[in-house]
Amino acid sequence: MTEHLLNHRPESALGLDNVERSLREQAQSTIREAILSGRFTAGQKLTERQLTELTGSSRSILREALSHLEARGLLIRQTHRGFTVAKLNPRAIYEIFELREPVETLAAELFTERASDQEVAEIKAAFEALEHSFEAGDLRKMRTAKEWFFSVLFTGCRNTEIRKALENVIDRISYLRIQLLNDSERRKQALIEMGQLANALVARDRDAARNASIAHLVSARQALIKQLSKSN
Amino acid sequence: MTEHLLNHRPESALGLDNVERSLREQAQSTIREAILSGRFTAGQKLTERQLTELTGSSRSILREALSHLEARGLLIRQTHRGFTVAKLNPRAIYEIFELREPVETLAAELFTERASDQEVAEIKAAFEALEHSFEAGDLRKMRTAKEWFFSVLFTGCRNTEIRKALENVIDRISYLRIQLLNDSERRKQALIEMGQLANALVARDRDAARNASIAHLVSARQALIKQLSKSN
DNA sequence: AGCAAGAAATTGTCAAACAATCTGACCGAG
DNA sequence: CTCGGTCAGATTGTTTGACAATTTCTTGCT
Numbered sequence: 062m063t064e065h066l067l068n069h070r071p072e073s074a075l076g077l078d079n080v081e082r083s084l085r086e087q088a089q090s091t092i093r094e095a096i097l098s099g100r101f102t103a104g105q106k107l108t109e110r111q112l113t114e115l116t117g118s119s120r121s122i123l124r125e126a127l128s129h130l131e132a133r134g135l136l137i138r139q140t141h142r143g144f145t146v147a148k149l150n151p152r153a154i155y156e157i158f159e160l161r162e163p164v165e166t167l168a169a170e171l172f173t174e175r176a177s178d179q180e181v182a183e184i185k186a187a188f189e190a191l192e193h194s195f196e197a198g199d200l201r202k203m204r205t206a207k208e209w210f211f212s213v214l215f216t217g218c219r220n221t222e223i224r225k226a227l228e229n230v231i232d233r234i235s236y237l238r239i240q241l242l243n244d245s246e247r248r249k250q251a252l253i254e255m256g257q258l259a260n261a262l263v264a265r266d267r268d269a270a271r272n273a274s275i276a277h278l279v280s281a282r283q284a285l286i287k288q289l290s291k292s293n
Numbered sequence: 294m295t296e297h298l299l300n301h302r303p304e305s306a307l308g309l310d311n312v313e314r315s316l317r318e319q320a321q322s323t324i325r326e327a328i329l330s331g332r333f334t335a336g337q338k339l340t341e342r343q344l345t346e347l348t349g350s351s352r353s354i355l356r357e358a359l360s361h362l363e364a365r366g367l368l369i370r371q372t373h374r375g376f377t378v379a380k381l382n383p384r385a386i387y388e389i390f391e392l393r394e395p396v397e398t399l400a401a402e403l404f405t406e407r408a409s410d411q412e413v414a415e416i417k418a419a420f421e422a423l424e425h426s427f428e429a430g431d432l433r434k435m436r437t438a439k440e441w442f443f444s445v446l447f448t449g450c451r452n453t454e455i456r457k458a459l460e461n462v463i464d465r466i467s468y469l470r471i472q473l474l475n476d477s478e479r480r481k482q483a484l485i486e487m488g489q490l491a492n493a494l495v496a497r498d499r500d501a502a503r504n505a506s507i508a509h510l511v512s513a514r515q516a517l518i519k520q521l522s523k524s525n
Numbered sequence: 526a527g528c529a530a531g532a533a534a535t536t537g538t539c540a541a542a543c544a545a546t547c548t549g550a551c552c553g554a555g
Numbered sequence: 556c557t558c559g560g561t562c563a564g565a566t567t568g569t570t571t572g573a574c575a576a577t578t579t580c581t582t583g584c585t
Contacts, residue, residue: 125360132364163395
Protein backbone atom coordinates (compact mmCIF):
# COMPACT_ATOMS: atom_id res chain seq x y z
CA MET A 62 0.00 0.00 0.00
CA THR A 63 0.95 3.64 -0.45
CA GLU A 64 3.17 2.54 -3.32
CA HIS A 65 2.02 5.40 -5.44
CA LEU A 66 3.01 7.90 -2.79
CA LEU A 67 6.59 6.75 -2.82
CA ASN A 68 7.22 6.79 -6.50
CA HIS A 69 5.84 10.15 -7.45
CA ARG A 70 8.00 12.64 -9.29
CA PRO A 71 7.98 15.88 -7.36
CA GLU A 72 9.46 19.39 -7.56
CA SER A 73 7.77 20.35 -10.79
CA ALA A 74 7.30 23.72 -9.12
CA LEU A 75 11.03 24.26 -9.06
CA GLY A 76 11.50 24.00 -12.76
CA LEU A 77 14.06 21.27 -12.25
CA ASP A 78 12.26 18.36 -13.80
CA ASN A 79 14.31 17.30 -16.75
CA VAL A 80 12.15 14.23 -17.02
CA GLU A 81 15.19 12.14 -17.97
CA ARG A 82 17.15 12.27 -14.77
CA SER A 83 19.75 9.98 -13.35
CA LEU A 84 18.69 7.59 -10.63
CA ARG A 85 20.78 9.55 -8.20
CA GLU A 86 18.81 12.71 -8.90
CA GLN A 87 15.57 10.83 -8.58
CA ALA A 88 16.61 9.35 -5.27
CA GLN A 89 17.66 12.78 -4.10
CA SER A 90 14.40 14.44 -4.83
CA THR A 91 12.37 11.52 -3.56
CA ILE A 92 14.08 11.88 -0.20
CA ARG A 93 13.88 15.65 -0.27
CA GLU A 94 10.21 15.44 -1.02
CA ALA A 95 9.69 12.95 1.79
CA ILE A 96 11.25 15.41 4.18
CA LEU A 97 9.49 18.51 2.92
CA SER A 98 6.14 16.79 2.87
CA GLY A 99 6.53 15.84 6.48
CA ARG A 100 6.70 12.12 5.84
CA PHE A 101 10.04 12.20 7.62
CA THR A 102 9.97 14.38 10.68
CA ALA A 103 12.68 16.65 12.02
CA GLY A 104 15.31 14.78 13.97
CA GLN A 105 14.19 11.42 12.65
CA LYS A 106 16.88 8.89 12.00
CA LEU A 107 17.06 7.56 8.45
CA THR A 108 18.64 4.19 7.87
CA GLU A 109 20.08 3.17 4.56
CA ARG A 110 17.86 0.14 4.33
CA GLN A 111 14.77 2.22 4.78
CA LEU A 112 15.96 4.63 2.10
CA THR A 113 17.01 2.06 -0.44
CA GLU A 114 13.53 0.66 -0.12
CA LEU A 115 12.01 4.10 -0.50
CA THR A 116 14.05 5.09 -3.51
CA GLY A 117 14.60 1.70 -5.08
CA SER A 118 18.23 2.52 -5.70
CA SER A 119 21.37 0.76 -4.64
CA ARG A 120 23.46 1.77 -1.68
CA SER A 121 26.13 3.54 -3.73
CA ILE A 122 23.64 5.76 -5.48
CA LEU A 123 21.75 6.35 -2.29
CA ARG A 124 24.84 7.49 -0.49
CA GLU A 125 25.65 9.93 -3.25
CA ALA A 126 22.21 11.39 -2.87
CA LEU A 127 22.56 11.57 0.90
CA SER A 128 25.91 13.24 0.57
CA HIS A 129 24.29 15.87 -1.60
CA LEU A 130 21.42 16.46 0.76
CA GLU A 131 23.82 16.70 3.66
CA ALA A 132 25.73 19.43 1.87
CA ARG A 133 22.47 21.26 1.36
CA GLY A 134 21.82 21.17 5.07
CA LEU A 135 18.70 19.06 4.92
CA LEU A 136 20.36 16.09 6.59
CA ILE A 137 22.81 15.79 9.43
CA ARG A 138 25.41 13.08 9.30
CA GLN A 139 27.23 11.59 12.24
CA THR A 140 29.99 9.17 11.43
CA HIS A 141 28.95 5.61 12.06
CA ARG A 142 25.58 6.82 13.26
CA GLY A 143 23.98 7.64 9.98
CA PHE A 144 21.78 10.45 8.88
CA THR A 145 19.02 12.33 10.64
CA VAL A 146 16.66 14.93 9.28
CA ALA A 147 18.02 18.34 10.22
CA LYS A 148 16.32 19.69 13.29
CA LEU A 149 15.80 23.34 13.96
CA ASN A 150 15.81 24.84 17.41
CA PRO A 151 14.64 28.40 18.10
CA ARG A 152 18.17 29.64 17.82
CA ALA A 153 18.60 28.18 14.33
CA ILE A 154 15.28 29.64 13.25
CA TYR A 155 16.40 33.00 14.48
CA GLU A 156 19.61 32.73 12.52
CA ILE A 157 17.86 31.63 9.37
CA PHE A 158 15.56 34.59 9.44
CA GLU A 159 18.40 36.91 10.26
CA LEU A 160 19.93 35.75 6.99
CA ARG A 161 16.71 35.65 5.04
CA GLU A 162 15.71 39.15 5.90
CA PRO A 163 18.32 41.05 3.92
CA VAL A 164 18.59 38.48 1.16
CA GLU A 165 14.96 37.84 0.47
CA THR A 166 14.26 41.54 0.70
CA LEU A 167 16.96 42.16 -1.85
CA ALA A 168 15.42 39.53 -4.08
CA ALA A 169 12.07 41.27 -3.84
CA GLU A 170 13.58 44.63 -4.63
CA LEU A 171 15.46 43.29 -7.61
CA PHE A 172 12.35 41.55 -8.82
CA THR A 173 10.51 44.83 -9.13
CA GLU A 174 13.19 46.07 -11.48
CA ARG A 175 14.22 43.00 -13.41
CA ALA A 176 11.33 40.63 -13.74
CA SER A 177 9.67 40.21 -17.11
CA ASP A 178 6.02 41.06 -17.51
CA GLN A 179 5.34 37.38 -17.79
CA GLU A 180 7.02 36.74 -14.47
CA VAL A 181 5.00 39.46 -12.87
CA ALA A 182 1.88 37.80 -14.15
CA GLU A 183 3.13 34.47 -12.88
CA ILE A 184 3.80 35.72 -9.39
CA LYS A 185 0.28 36.95 -9.30
CA ALA A 186 -0.96 33.57 -10.42
CA ALA A 187 1.18 31.82 -7.84
CA PHE A 188 -0.25 33.95 -5.11
CA GLU A 189 -3.77 33.27 -6.26
CA ALA A 190 -3.02 29.57 -6.22
CA LEU A 191 -1.83 30.04 -2.67
CA GLU A 192 -5.06 31.77 -1.76
CA HIS A 193 -7.15 29.01 -3.26
CA SER A 194 -5.25 26.22 -1.56
CA PHE A 195 -5.60 28.16 1.67
CA GLU A 196 -9.32 28.38 1.28
CA ALA A 197 -9.44 24.70 0.46
CA GLY A 198 -7.31 23.98 3.51
CA ASP A 199 -4.98 21.81 1.45
CA LEU A 200 -1.60 21.87 3.16
CA ARG A 201 0.24 20.05 0.42
CA LYS A 202 -1.02 22.41 -2.23
CA MET A 203 -0.15 25.36 -0.04
CA ARG A 204 3.44 24.24 0.06
CA THR A 205 3.52 23.71 -3.68
CA ALA A 206 2.03 27.12 -4.29
CA LYS A 207 4.52 28.70 -1.93
CA GLU A 208 7.38 26.97 -3.70
CA TRP A 209 6.03 28.26 -6.95
CA PHE A 210 5.79 31.79 -5.62
CA PHE A 211 9.36 31.75 -4.36
CA SER A 212 10.61 30.07 -7.48
CA VAL A 213 9.22 32.86 -9.61
CA LEU A 214 10.52 35.47 -7.21
CA PHE A 215 14.02 34.03 -7.29
CA THR A 216 13.98 33.66 -11.04
CA GLY A 217 12.66 37.14 -11.60
CA CYS A 218 15.32 38.76 -9.46
CA ARG A 219 17.85 37.49 -12.01
CA ASN A 220 20.35 36.29 -9.48
CA THR A 221 21.12 32.60 -9.34
CA GLU A 222 23.26 32.96 -6.25
CA ILE A 223 20.44 34.43 -4.24
CA ARG A 224 18.24 31.65 -5.45
CA LYS A 225 20.65 28.95 -4.40
CA ALA A 226 21.37 30.50 -1.03
CA LEU A 227 17.72 30.91 -0.19
CA GLU A 228 16.45 27.66 -1.60
CA ASN A 229 18.64 25.75 0.79
CA VAL A 230 17.54 27.78 3.73
CA ILE A 231 13.87 27.83 2.86
CA ASP A 232 13.85 24.09 2.34
CA ARG A 233 14.92 23.65 5.91
CA ILE A 234 12.07 25.60 7.44
CA SER A 235 9.53 24.53 4.91
CA TYR A 236 8.89 21.18 6.52
CA LEU A 237 8.80 22.71 9.95
CA ARG A 238 5.69 24.53 8.93
CA ILE A 239 3.90 21.29 8.40
CA GLN A 240 4.58 20.32 11.96
CA LEU A 241 3.97 23.65 13.56
CA LEU A 242 1.61 25.65 11.50
CA ASN A 243 -1.60 24.15 12.58
CA ASP A 244 -2.30 27.61 13.84
CA SER A 245 -4.73 28.68 11.15
CA GLU A 246 -4.81 32.19 12.56
CA ARG A 247 -1.15 32.57 11.77
CA ARG A 248 -1.63 31.05 8.34
CA LYS A 249 -4.22 33.64 7.58
CA GLN A 250 -1.93 36.40 8.74
CA ALA A 251 0.90 35.02 6.62
CA LEU A 252 -1.36 34.97 3.61
CA ILE A 253 -2.22 38.63 4.11
CA GLU A 254 1.43 39.54 4.38
CA MET A 255 2.37 37.62 1.28
CA GLY A 256 -0.52 39.28 -0.47
CA GLN A 257 0.95 42.65 0.29
CA LEU A 258 4.29 41.50 -1.01
CA ALA A 259 2.66 40.11 -4.13
CA ASN A 260 0.85 43.37 -4.74
CA ALA A 261 4.04 45.37 -4.39
CA LEU A 262 5.83 43.02 -6.76
CA VAL A 263 3.08 43.24 -9.33
CA ALA A 264 3.08 47.02 -9.05
CA ARG A 265 6.87 46.94 -9.40
CA ASP A 266 7.04 49.20 -6.38
CA ARG A 267 10.49 48.66 -4.93
CA ASP A 268 9.96 50.41 -1.62
CA ALA A 269 6.66 48.74 -0.97
CA ALA A 270 8.20 45.38 -1.81
CA ARG A 271 11.00 46.05 0.59
CA ASN A 272 8.65 46.95 3.39
CA ALA A 273 6.32 44.06 2.76
CA SER A 274 9.19 41.59 2.63
CA ILE A 275 10.67 42.78 5.90
CA ALA A 276 7.31 42.89 7.61
CA HIS A 277 6.50 39.39 6.49
CA LEU A 278 9.79 37.94 7.59
CA VAL A 279 9.77 39.59 10.97
CA SER A 280 6.33 38.35 11.71
CA ALA A 281 6.99 34.85 10.35
CA ARG A 282 10.07 34.59 12.48
CA GLN A 283 8.26 35.59 15.62
CA ALA A 284 5.42 33.19 14.99
CA LEU A 285 7.74 30.28 14.31
CA ILE A 286 9.90 30.84 17.34
CA LYS A 287 6.89 31.26 19.54
CA GLN A 288 5.41 27.98 18.41
CA LEU A 289 8.68 26.17 18.50
CA SER A 290 9.48 27.17 22.05
CA LYS A 291 5.98 26.10 23.02
CA SER A 292 6.29 22.65 21.48
CA ASN A 293 9.80 21.98 22.74
CA MET B 294 57.27 12.80 -7.64
CA THR B 295 55.17 15.47 -5.93
CA GLU B 296 53.76 12.71 -3.74
CA HIS B 297 53.94 14.88 -0.67
CA LEU B 298 51.92 17.59 -2.33
CA LEU B 299 49.05 15.25 -2.96
CA ASN B 300 48.68 13.79 0.47
CA HIS B 301 48.68 16.91 2.60
CA ARG B 302 45.91 17.59 5.07
CA PRO B 303 44.57 21.08 4.48
CA GLU B 304 41.90 23.40 5.87
CA SER B 305 43.42 23.81 9.31
CA ALA B 306 42.44 27.46 8.97
CA LEU B 307 38.77 26.57 8.97
CA GLY B 308 38.81 24.84 12.29
CA LEU B 309 37.39 21.75 10.68
CA ASP B 310 40.24 19.36 11.15
CA ASN B 311 38.99 16.67 13.43
CA VAL B 312 42.13 14.70 12.73
CA GLU B 313 40.08 11.48 12.70
CA ARG B 314 37.98 11.96 9.64
CA SER B 315 36.34 9.54 7.32
CA LEU B 316 38.01 8.88 4.01
CA ARG B 317 35.15 10.58 2.29
CA GLU B 318 35.78 13.79 4.19
CA GLN B 319 39.47 13.58 3.47
CA ALA B 320 38.84 13.06 -0.21
CA GLN B 321 36.44 15.97 -0.18
CA SER B 322 38.85 18.42 1.34
CA THR B 323 41.75 17.19 -0.73
CA ILE B 324 39.79 18.00 -3.86
CA ARG B 325 38.50 21.25 -2.45
CA GLU B 326 42.02 22.25 -1.54
CA ALA B 327 43.26 21.33 -4.99
CA ILE B 328 40.68 23.64 -6.48
CA LEU B 329 41.16 26.53 -4.08
CA SER B 330 44.91 26.37 -4.40
CA GLY B 331 44.67 26.68 -8.14
CA ARG B 332 46.01 23.20 -8.84
CA PHE B 333 42.80 22.60 -10.74
CA THR B 334 41.77 25.55 -12.81
CA ALA B 335 38.30 26.90 -13.48
CA GLY B 336 36.49 24.97 -16.16
CA GLN B 337 38.93 22.09 -16.03
CA LYS B 338 37.50 18.64 -16.49
CA LEU B 339 38.09 16.20 -13.68
CA THR B 340 38.00 12.50 -14.44
CA GLU B 341 37.33 9.90 -11.82
CA ARG B 342 40.60 8.12 -12.50
CA GLN B 343 42.57 11.27 -11.94
CA LEU B 344 40.75 11.92 -8.70
CA THR B 345 40.98 8.42 -7.28
CA GLU B 346 44.69 8.70 -7.83
CA LEU B 347 44.79 12.09 -6.16
CA THR B 348 42.74 11.10 -3.15
CA GLY B 349 43.68 7.45 -2.92
CA SER B 350 40.07 6.51 -2.32
CA SER B 351 37.81 4.14 -4.16
CA ARG B 352 35.27 5.22 -6.73
CA SER B 353 32.27 4.99 -4.43
CA ILE B 354 33.81 7.22 -1.81
CA LEU B 355 35.09 9.57 -4.43
CA ARG B 356 31.67 9.94 -5.95
CA GLU B 357 30.17 10.74 -2.58
CA ALA B 358 32.74 13.46 -2.16
CA LEU B 359 32.07 14.81 -5.64
CA SER B 360 28.36 14.82 -4.98
CA HIS B 361 28.97 16.91 -1.91
CA LEU B 362 31.21 19.37 -3.71
CA GLU B 363 28.69 19.64 -6.50
CA ALA B 364 26.02 20.60 -4.00
CA ARG B 365 28.33 23.25 -2.64
CA GLY B 366 28.68 24.72 -6.10
CA LEU B 367 32.37 24.09 -6.47
CA LEU B 368 31.88 21.51 -9.19
CA ILE B 369 29.53 21.27 -12.12
CA ARG B 370 28.20 17.92 -13.15
CA GLN B 371 26.90 16.96 -16.55
CA THR B 372 25.38 13.54 -16.86
CA HIS B 373 27.69 11.15 -18.62
CA ARG B 374 30.21 13.90 -19.06
CA GLY B 375 31.62 14.08 -15.60
CA PHE B 376 32.62 16.97 -13.41
CA THR B 377 34.27 20.24 -14.19
CA VAL B 378 35.52 22.91 -11.84
CA ALA B 379 32.88 25.60 -11.61
CA LYS B 380 33.67 28.50 -13.87
CA LEU B 381 32.66 32.03 -13.16
CA ASN B 382 31.80 34.52 -15.83
CA PRO B 383 31.42 38.25 -15.15
CA ARG B 384 27.72 37.80 -14.73
CA ALA B 385 28.16 35.18 -12.02
CA ILE B 386 30.71 37.34 -10.24
CA TYR B 387 28.27 40.18 -10.29
CA GLU B 388 25.59 38.01 -8.79
CA ILE B 389 27.85 36.66 -6.10
CA PHE B 390 28.79 40.11 -4.96
CA GLU B 391 25.22 41.26 -5.12
CA LEU B 392 24.52 38.52 -2.59
CA ARG B 393 27.64 39.01 -0.56
CA GLU B 394 27.12 42.69 -0.07
CA PRO B 395 24.12 42.59 2.25
CA VAL B 396 25.09 39.33 3.91
CA GLU B 397 28.72 39.98 4.62
CA THR B 398 27.89 43.47 5.74
CA LEU B 399 25.35 42.05 8.13
CA ALA B 400 27.98 39.65 9.41
CA ALA B 401 30.35 42.53 10.05
CA GLU B 402 27.69 44.52 11.84
CA LEU B 403 26.71 41.60 14.03
CA PHE B 404 30.34 40.92 14.78
CA THR B 405 30.77 44.33 16.36
CA GLU B 406 27.99 43.51 18.77
CA ARG B 407 28.38 39.82 19.43
CA ALA B 408 32.01 38.82 19.12
CA SER B 409 33.93 37.94 22.25
CA ASP B 410 36.97 39.97 23.20
CA GLN B 411 39.07 37.01 22.23
CA GLU B 412 37.54 36.95 18.77
CA VAL B 413 38.19 40.64 18.39
CA ALA B 414 41.82 39.99 19.24
CA GLU B 415 41.89 37.12 16.79
CA ILE B 416 40.52 39.12 13.91
CA LYS B 417 43.26 41.60 14.54
CA ALA B 418 45.81 38.82 14.50
CA ALA B 419 44.35 37.38 11.31
CA PHE B 420 44.61 40.71 9.60
CA GLU B 421 48.19 41.10 10.71
CA ALA B 422 48.95 37.67 9.32
CA LEU B 423 47.43 38.84 6.08
CA GLU B 424 49.63 41.89 6.08
CA HIS B 425 52.74 39.84 6.67
CA SER B 426 51.99 37.33 3.97
CA PHE B 427 51.30 40.24 1.65
CA GLU B 428 54.68 41.75 2.38
CA ALA B 429 56.27 38.37 1.87
CA GLY B 430 54.39 38.01 -1.40
CA ASP B 431 53.24 34.53 -0.43
CA LEU B 432 49.99 33.85 -2.25
CA ARG B 433 49.22 30.61 -0.47
CA LYS B 434 49.63 32.19 2.93
CA MET B 435 47.53 35.13 1.85
CA ARG B 436 44.68 32.81 1.08
CA THR B 437 45.08 31.01 4.38
CA ALA B 438 45.15 34.29 6.27
CA LYS B 439 42.07 35.47 4.43
CA GLU B 440 40.28 32.25 5.24
CA TRP B 441 41.24 32.74 8.85
CA PHE B 442 39.96 36.31 8.85
CA PHE B 443 36.62 35.31 7.41
CA SER B 444 36.37 32.30 9.64
CA VAL B 445 36.70 34.47 12.72
CA LEU B 446 34.29 37.02 11.28
CA PHE B 447 31.67 34.39 10.59
CA THR B 448 32.13 32.79 13.97
CA GLY B 449 31.99 36.07 15.81
CA CYS B 450 28.77 37.15 14.18
CA ARG B 451 27.14 34.20 15.91
CA ASN B 452 25.13 33.08 12.95
CA THR B 453 25.86 29.69 11.48
CA GLU B 454 23.54 30.24 8.56
CA ILE B 455 25.40 33.28 7.40
CA ARG B 456 28.60 31.36 7.72
CA LYS B 457 27.37 28.47 5.62
CA ALA B 458 25.85 30.68 2.96
CA LEU B 459 28.97 32.75 2.58
CA GLU B 460 31.52 29.99 2.86
CA ASN B 461 30.07 28.35 -0.22
CA VAL B 462 30.08 31.54 -2.16
CA ILE B 463 33.49 32.71 -1.05
CA ASP B 464 35.03 29.35 -1.88
CA ARG B 465 33.95 29.83 -5.44
CA ILE B 466 35.68 33.13 -5.97
CA SER B 467 38.62 32.31 -3.77
CA TYR B 468 40.39 30.29 -6.44
CA LEU B 469 39.61 32.83 -9.08
CA ARG B 470 41.81 35.25 -7.25
CA ILE B 471 44.75 32.99 -7.77
CA GLN B 472 44.26 33.18 -11.48
CA LEU B 473 43.41 36.80 -11.73
CA LEU B 474 44.95 38.72 -8.92
CA ASN B 475 48.39 39.09 -10.28
CA ASP B 476 47.59 42.75 -10.16
CA SER B 477 49.59 43.67 -7.10
CA GLU B 478 48.19 47.18 -7.19
CA ARG B 479 44.74 45.78 -6.59
CA ARG B 480 46.03 43.48 -3.88
CA LYS B 481 47.45 46.46 -2.06
CA GLN B 482 44.17 48.30 -2.34
CA ALA B 483 42.27 45.28 -1.06
CA LEU B 484 44.58 45.06 1.90
CA ILE B 485 43.90 48.68 2.79
CA GLU B 486 40.17 48.12 2.58
CA MET B 487 40.30 45.04 4.72
CA GLY B 488 42.41 46.99 7.16
CA GLN B 489 39.67 49.52 7.50
CA LEU B 490 37.17 46.78 8.07
CA ALA B 491 39.45 45.15 10.63
CA ASN B 492 39.86 48.42 12.48
CA ALA B 493 36.14 49.00 12.61
CA LEU B 494 35.57 45.47 13.86
CA VAL B 495 38.20 45.82 16.55
CA ALA B 496 36.70 49.13 17.62
CA ARG B 497 33.30 47.47 17.63
CA ASP B 498 32.03 50.38 15.57
CA ARG B 499 28.97 49.09 13.78
CA ASP B 500 28.52 51.93 11.33
CA ALA B 501 32.15 52.04 10.38
CA ALA B 502 32.13 48.28 9.89
CA ARG B 503 29.11 48.57 7.65
CA ASN B 504 30.71 51.24 5.54
CA ALA B 505 34.04 49.48 5.30
CA SER B 506 32.37 46.21 4.33
CA ILE B 507 30.31 47.78 1.59
CA ALA B 508 33.22 49.79 0.29
CA HIS B 509 35.43 46.74 0.16
CA LEU B 510 32.90 44.59 -1.62
CA VAL B 511 32.02 47.18 -4.20
CA SER B 512 35.61 47.74 -5.07
CA ALA B 513 36.48 44.04 -5.06
CA ARG B 514 33.62 43.34 -7.39
CA GLN B 515 34.64 46.01 -9.83
CA ALA B 516 38.23 44.86 -9.87
CA LEU B 517 37.31 41.22 -10.42
CA ILE B 518 34.89 41.91 -13.20
CA LYS B 519 37.32 44.23 -14.90
CA GLN B 520 40.05 41.62 -14.89
CA LEU B 521 37.74 38.84 -15.84
CA SER B 522 36.36 40.61 -18.87
CA LYS B 523 39.91 41.39 -19.88
CA SER B 524 41.08 37.78 -19.67
CA ASN B 525 38.03 36.27 -21.35
C1' DA C 526 39.53 17.95 -45.26
C1' DG C 527 35.32 15.98 -43.90
C1' DC C 528 32.75 12.31 -42.26
C1' DA C 529 31.10 7.81 -40.63
C1' DA C 530 31.93 3.42 -38.28
C1' DG C 531 34.09 1.17 -34.81
C1' DA C 532 37.17 1.09 -30.67
C1' DA C 533 38.41 2.82 -26.31
C1' DA C 534 37.48 5.44 -22.39
C1' DT C 535 34.31 7.31 -19.09
C1' DT C 536 30.29 7.62 -16.45
C1' DG C 537 26.03 5.48 -14.19
C1' DT C 538 24.59 1.71 -11.58
C1' DC C 539 24.46 -2.57 -9.07
C1' DA C 540 25.93 -6.35 -6.03
C1' DA C 541 28.66 -8.66 -2.81
C1' DA C 542 31.85 -8.54 0.64
C1' DC C 543 34.37 -7.23 4.95
C1' DA C 544 36.08 -4.16 8.75
C1' DA C 545 34.77 -0.77 12.18
C1' DT C 546 31.47 0.87 15.04
C1' DC C 547 27.13 1.29 17.28
C1' DT C 548 22.91 -0.68 19.62
C1' DG C 549 20.32 -3.48 22.28
C1' DA C 550 19.65 -7.71 24.88
C1' DC C 551 21.19 -10.49 28.39
C1' DC C 552 23.36 -11.40 32.71
C1' DG C 553 25.76 -11.00 36.97
C1' DA C 554 27.05 -7.95 41.06
C1' DG C 555 25.83 -4.91 44.34
C1' DC D 556 15.80 -3.74 41.06
C1' DT D 557 19.30 -0.95 39.20
C1' DC D 558 23.96 -0.57 37.26
C1' DG D 559 27.60 -2.04 34.43
C1' DG D 560 29.72 -5.20 31.28
C1' DT D 561 29.76 -8.50 27.54
C1' DC D 562 28.37 -10.31 23.34
C1' DA D 563 25.54 -10.82 19.11
C1' DG D 564 23.20 -8.44 15.58
C1' DA D 565 22.54 -4.37 12.95
C1' DT D 566 24.36 -0.37 10.65
C1' DT D 567 27.78 2.36 8.56
C1' DG D 568 32.36 2.99 6.02
C1' DT D 569 34.90 1.28 2.32
C1' DT D 570 36.61 -1.64 -1.40
C1' DT D 571 36.35 -4.36 -5.53
C1' DG D 572 34.54 -6.06 -9.71
C1' DA D 573 31.22 -6.10 -13.05
C1' DC D 574 28.23 -4.40 -16.81
C1' DA D 575 25.24 -1.16 -19.51
C1' DA D 576 24.84 3.46 -21.48
C1' DT D 577 27.08 7.18 -23.38
C1' DT D 578 30.74 9.99 -24.85
C1' DT D 579 35.16 10.68 -27.02
C1' DC D 580 38.87 9.27 -29.76
C1' DT D 581 40.74 6.75 -33.83
C1' DT D 582 40.86 5.19 -38.13
C1' DG D 583 39.92 4.55 -42.66
C1' DC D 584 37.10 5.93 -46.60
C1' DT D 585 35.61 9.27 -50.05
